Amino acid sequence: MKITLLQIDKTDQSFVEEAVQEFSKRVARYNPFEIITISISKNIRSKSIPEQKNEEEKQILVQLEKYESVFLLDENGKEYSSVEFSQQLQKQLNSGKKSLCFVIGGPYGFTDSLRKKYPLISFSRFTFSHQMIRMLFCEQLYRAFSIIRGEKYHHQ
């Protein structure tokens, strides 16, 4: 099963980029993993927040057609522990589906219609920037695989 992280706009904080590189390399040792970045034009970024979110939604939906299983990372979603997340991942790996996509929204999050369409995962009740969430996600994905494999990275 191929795992994809779909994100909006290039990462501009170097520590986020470094962490994402580090953990995505480690994930790729366990499973095919790719990151796809949707670029939103500056024209759109000067519009109102709802207009920005609608444009992001449109572009996300085009991308999501390819995937059999989709989760949105959204602070109003279900909160997992690392072990529960690894169990959810194991379930996906066992499902026979060929593709799994996790989506991190833009700076203002997802539209309500996207939120209703897909299951939501929350990383924290705290709000983190859509850039920082990228490295939290990659670290947890790596941690989840290390839990599934019974390796030493995760301390209970």
Added chain:
Amino acid sequence: MKITLLQIDKTDQSFVEEAVQEFSKRVARYNPFEIITISISKNIRSKSIPEQKNEEEKQILVQLEKYESVFLLDENGKEYSSVEFSQQLQKQLNSGKKSLCFVIGGPYGFTDSLRKKYPLISFSRFTFSHQMIRMLFCEQLYRAFSIIRGEKYHHQ
């Protein structure tokens, strides 16, 4: 009021160090802020997990004598939203106390006796390494001040 982050062992991941530097500089524009690092000797690190945690506890308690208000960052603690955390911070700033310390434990977390002694704050049901929590904390502290000041960093 002086705010301190007390942590165990030097940061060895460069992206964590870079993020901590970035956000602690920003916090320091709002409020005096320092980071104190307790070093645990390699001798201790070769002992059992309970022995390591007990040694960490001893050294944490020596440090904590100086502070009027203390919170431990622990995954079993109370979960806040960013806005709730900023309200808790405001309460502390208004309390008339002179010093506030947040503590991040070692690789295996805190002893039960420390957990019982101080209020606990949880950043996520997900487990993150004790190094990554440092940057999550510094970012949230900066975000909390930006919320208190009504500045633009935080999007609801």
